[in-house]
Amino acid sequence: MVSSALAGDLDPIAGNPLIEIPAGRFVFGRDDGPENERPRRILEGRGFAINRTEITNRQYERFVAATGHRPAFYADHPLLGLADRPVVGVSWGDADAFCRHHGLALPSEQQYERAARGTAGRSFPWGETPPDEMRANAGSEVCCAGDDRDGYLMTAPSEALAAGASEEGVLNLIGNVWEWTGDIYRPYEGTSVVGGGRYRVLRGGAWNSDAEHLTTTYRLAYDPDFRFAANGGFRCVRSLP
Incomplete structure (x- = not known):
């Protein structure tokens, strides 16, 4: 499909600006979580820009x-x-x-983590304080059911929960909806993947996720052809020179 975005179109998705994430060193992975999040490394990342919010129904309907x-x-x-x-x-x-229609791409796992964790490798976009009703649209304490403690039985508006923004001002990088990344699911190091590497990675947790799934490092392997998830969405990125 040919992109409709012009080279000079800095914000090709109306109502959803791209937020610049500068190049530099950042923390990727962790050593004290699930095995598929290991090892913790310091990487040198290229600059990119990411949608401030998840893509909304309004924005998707325009694309359709x-x-x-x-x-x-x-x-x-x-x-x-x-x-x-x-x-x-x-x-x-x-x-x-x-x-692709907007001249953008799905974020890689590294881009997602840099946007969500900042440069210091935070557990949550806002820091180390666990999620609460002001910062993330999450589910019940036991996986996996929604609740309305945060005011939303299911998804929240894309602009909601501003207290949970990242250091660059990106919203809802954990909670609300899982977000597709561009990457095929693989361990960071070592063994081969069950399923032949056919799964893609979702990040961030959703409105029906418990605390275990609501971190900036949690990785969910998912069938890329499945389109019936009521808790899975996405946002886009653009690489910077």
């Missing part, structure tokens, strides 16, 4: 109207389909097509 791409599975849902809520019910291919 412009291209004839299939709608999101939950487009007509009374709660999940609200215009200002993050789009859910999209496969990896749907998300990839949206980003």
Whole structure:
């Protein structure tokens, strides 16, 4: 699909600006969590820009109207389909097509972690304090059911929960909806992947996630063709020179 974004179009998705993440050293992975998050490393990252919020139903519907791409599975849902809520019910291919249409790409795992953790390797975008109702749209204490303690039974508006923003001002990098990355699921080091490396990686947890899943390092291997998840969305990035 040919991109509709011009080279000079700095914010190709109306209402969802790209936030610059500068180049430099950052922490990737951790040694004190699940095995697939190891090892902790210091990497030298290139600069990039990432959408301030998750892609919304309104933004996705514009893409569908412009291209004839299939709608999101939950487009007509009374709660999940609200215009200002993050789009859910999209496969990896749907998300990839949206980003490419705008001259962008899905973030890599390294880009996601740099945006979410800052340079010091935070456990959460805002620091080390565990999530609360002001910072993340999360689920019940026992996985995996939604609750309305944060005011939202399911997804929250993409601009909500500003207290949980990252140091650069990116919103909802944990909670609200899982986010597709561009990467095939693999261990960081060592053994081969069960399933032949056919799964893609989701990051960030969602509105029905418990605390174990709501960190900046948690990795979820997922079938890229599955488009029926009511808790899976995405955002896009652009590499910088």
